[in-house]
Amino acid sequence: MSPHRPAGARTRRAGAAPYLFLAPAMVLFALFTALPIGYTAYLSLRRTKVSGLGLGKGARKEVFVGLANYATALGDGELWAGWLRVLGYGALVLVVMLGLALLFALLLDTLHVRFARFSRAAIFLPYAVPGVAASLLWGFLYLPGVSPVNDALSALGARVDLLGAGTVTFSMANVAVWGGVGFNMLVLYTTLRAVPREYYxxxxxxxxSETQIALRIKVPIVTPAIILTTVFSIIATVQVFTEPMTLRPLTNTISTTWSPLMKVYRDAFVTGDLYSAAATAVVIAAISVVLSFGFLRVVRDRAFGEGR
Amino acid sequence: MTRANATAPAAGTARPGRRRAYGAAPTAVLLLGALYCLFPVAWVLVAATKSRAELFTTSTLLPGTGLLANLADLxxxxxxxxxxxxxxxxxxxxxxxxxxxxxxxxxxxxxxxxxxxxxxxxxxxxxxxxxxxxxxxxxxxxxxxxxxxxxxxxxxxxxxxxxxxxxxxxxxxxxxxxxxxxxxxxxxxxxxxxxxxxxxxxxxxxxxxxxxxxxxxxxxxxxxxxxxxxxxxxxxxxxxxxxxxxxxxxxxxxxxxxxxxxxxxxxxxxxxxxxxxxxxxxxxxxxxxxxxxx
Missing domain, CATH: 1.10.3720.10 (MetI-like)
Known part of the structure; x- marks a missing residue:
């Protein structure tokens, strides 16, 4: 900090102060973001080499193997199957969750809605429920015997196994929609509230008509916010882990490699193959990075576009 | 999911005619959304009151008698x-x-x-x-x-x-x-x-x-x-x-x-x-x- 600069420096060059203020964040960034990323990249290029029978000192050596782990990861059929499952799941979650969020936000913003505060609070409430708890709640609701959902379905004569091979993706997507719709609704709703009423x-x-106003004026206004929430949701869905992990004990239709992230976890901590785990993690990151540049552009144009 | 999908078309078809009539559909759709979001929480509130025997036998929406025992067990x-x-x-x-x-x-x-x-x-x-x-x-x-x-x-x-x-x-x-x-x-x-x-x-x-x-x-x-x-x-x-x-x-x-x-x-x-x-x-x-x- 340099409080005694000569008075001539009118528009203060900042001196050391901003660097000191940023130091904690940058140190944390270096230790818990940059370093782990670097370490993952490093591990993804290496592998344990076993010589002889793999016994004794020096028989196991970590060697540099180039892109071999990536070749394995990209050639792994189970991983691709995982991507396909997550793609289907993600598309479902994104369309239904953001569609409902937009619908609810637009409805909340119309003139004559009763119980708006109650509905808004109720729809936002699941945001306060951890993913594990949400999966547990719905998991029990999917179970035959304890679930009013199943009671109702069988009363209607439909015997559906909500955790069966054909339905589990939908059941899982429902957990994510339930947990996420309120937060996204709030983001879109607050964007709408900031619009001067005179427009309408x-x-x-x-x-x-009100519908025309909603579709022709309000939707275009919230489009940047929709893009933002979409990108955030894509990043979250690509990494889906908690829901399948928590529902797994309740059904045998979810494998240990159901999503790519579950495979990373299994490789790293169950089968102990850190190198494959690292390569797969980098592949997952690469897919997110493609989206990240788009995201940064949106954020910069929107919030800091005032010519800095 | 079914509930979620069912609500979606409702707003699209909401007729923009008279103001007063217009209010009912949005209110209903929002209340349906609120119901969907509150339902699992309400269920767990009921289910937590059931004893071990009641959980699988009594009607799923009726409170049971086991809340205190459950808390003690927990x-x-x-x-x-x-x-x-x-x-x-x-x-x-x-x-x-x-x-x-x-x-x-x-x-x-x-x-x-x-x-x-x-x-x-x-x-x-x-x-x-x-x-x-x-x-x-x-x-x-x-x-x-x-x-x-x-x-x-x-x-x-x-x-x-x-x-x-x-x-x-x-x-x-x-x-x-x-x-x-x-x-x-x-x-x-x-x-x-x-x-x-x-x-x-x-x-x-x-x-x-x-x-x-x-x-x-x-x-x-x-x-x-x-x-x-x-x-x-x-x-x-x-x-x-x-x-x-x-x-x-x-x-x-x-x-x-x-x-x-x-x-x-x-x-x-x-x-x-x-x-x-x-x-x-x-x-x-x-x-x-x-x-x-x-």
């Missing part, structure tokens, strides 16, 4:  | 480890969110109110952290913390969750709008040091943003599963999420544990739901749009 009055005077 | 489970999980969760989330808020606030202030070489780079790096999948970080974080002898300790769960890209982003946006440059300049002319300035002028002005950052990070840590699941081996250090998961994994083959898991899930919801309801006005995602009106 003018449109009404011109004879526009 | 308290006795592995010598009361459940309460320890609760305490651990409060510790991780409380201390972690506090540190996170402090770091976010000073970072956001520096990024918003100073011009210095490397500012853009620092912001992009810190914000870019939001895009790095947790898995790319969690596994090597575990390995590196193991080397430092910290894996399995409270630190291993606390430290990696202090840096919050979203918190820094919010703090920067808020500081840019809420702290007038003229005020800082005046204080500097009066001879205030940068440290005093930050502590006595800037940070107090950022208080509303700090409350919001604290809440978001508190919830993020409270609900986190992957990191503590990877870091911790000793169930005496588990947070609630990992504890409930291990309980389910152990109880999958013995439905006698289901009562405990259901009761435990209910109890684990209470603190966060209470925080959520009492602090509702601070749940703002519009710190930028709400205040950047010049």
């Amino acid at each position: 009055e003018a449109a009404r005077i011109d004879g526009a | 308290a006795a489970y592995r010598d009361g480890v459940f309460w320890l999980w609760m305490l651990n969760t409060v510790l991780y989330a409380g201390v972690g969110a506090l540190l996170s808020t402090a770091v976010s606030a000073v970072s956001g202030y520096a990024l918003a109110k100073f011009r210095f070489p490397g500012r853009g780079l620092a912001f992009n790096l810190l914000l870019g952290g939001v895009l790095v999948p947790a898995v790319v970080l969690a596994v090597p974080q575990y390995l590196l913390l193991s080397k430092a002898g910290l894996a399995g300790t409270y630190w291993s769960v606390l430290l990696p969750q202090i840096l919050s890209p979203y918190g820094i982003y919010l703090a920067r946006v808020y500081a840019a709008a809420a702290i007038p440059d003229a005020l800082l300049e005046a204080a500097r002319i009066d001879g205030a040091t940068e440290g005093r300035l930050a502590l006595n002028v800037a940070l107090p002005l950022m208080l509303p943003a700090m409350v919001t950052i604290f809440l978001f990070q508190f919830v993020a840590i409270w609900t986190n599963f992957l990191l503590p699941f990877i870091m911790l081996g000793d169930d005496h250090r588990f947070p609630m999420t990992v504890g409930l998961y291990t309980m389910l994994a152990a109880g999958a083959n013995q439905p006698s544990l289901y009562n405990l898991i259901i009761t435990g899930t209910l109890l684990s919801l209470i603190p966060l739901v209470a925080l959520f309801l009492t602090m509702q006005r601070y749940w703002r995602t519009d710190l930028s749009s709400g205040s950047v009106k010049n």
Whole structure:
């Protein structure tokens, strides 16, 4: 900090102060973001080499293997199957969750809605429920015997195994939709509330219906926010882990490698193959990075686009 | 899913005719959404009152008579480890969110109110952290913390969750709008040091943003599963999420544990739901749009 700069420096060059203020964040970033990323990249290029019978000192050596782990990861049929499952699951979650979030936000923003505060709080409530607890709640609701959902279904004559091979993806997507719709609704709703009401009055005077106002004025206004929430949701779905892990004990239709992230976990901590885990993790990251540049662009243009 | 899909077409077809008629459809759709979101919570409230025998035999929507027995069983489970999980969760989330808020606030202030070489780079790096999948970080974080002898300790769960890209982003946006440059300049002319300035002028002005950052990070840590699941081996250090998961994994083959898991899930919801309801006005995602009106 340099409080005694000569008075000539009118627009203060900042001196050391901003660097000191940023130091804690940068140290944490170096230790818990940059270093782990570097270490993952390093591990992904290595593998244990066993010589002889693999017994005794020096029989196991870590060697540099180039991109061999990536070749294995990309050639792994189970991993691709995992991507496909997550793709289907993710598409379902994104469309339904964000569609409902937008619908609820638009409805909350219309003129004559009763119980709006109650509905808003109730729909936001699942945000406060941890993913594990949400999966447990729904997991029990999917179980025959304890579940009113199954009671109702069988009363209607439909015997559906909600955790069966054909339905488990939908059941899992429902958990994610339930947990995420409220938060996304709130983001979109707050964006809508910031719009001056006169816009809508003018449109009404011109004879526009509420639906037309919603579709032609409000939706375009919240489009940047929708893009933002979409990117965040994509990143979250690519990494889906908690829901399948928690539902797994309740059914035998979810394998230990159901999602790519579950395979990373299994490789790293169950089968002890850190190197494959690292390579797979980098592949998952690469897929997110493609999205990340788009995201940064959106954030910068939107929040800091005022010519800095 | 079925319920969710059923609501979707309703709004599209809502007829925009007379104002009064228009109000019914949106209200109904929103109430359906509220019902969908409250339903599992209401169910667990009922299910937690059922005794072991009642859980699988009585009607699923009728309360039972076993709540007190369930609570007693839960308290006795592995010598009361459940309460320890609760305490651990409060510790991780409380201390972690506090540190996170402090770091976010000073970072956001520096990024918003100073011009210095490397500012853009620092912001992009810190914000870019939001895009790095947790898995790319969690596994090597575990390995590196193991080397430092910290894996399995409270630190291993606390430290990696202090840096919050979203918190820094919010703090920067808020500081840019809420702290007038003229005020800082005046204080500097009066001879205030940068440290005093930050502590006595800037940070107090950022208080509303700090409350919001604290809440978001508190919830993020409270609900986190992957990191503590990877870091911790000793169930005496588990947070609630990992504890409930291990309980389910152990109880999958013995439905006698289901009562405990259901009761435990209910109890684990209470603190966060209470925080959520009492602090509702601070749940703002519009710190930028709400205040950047010049």
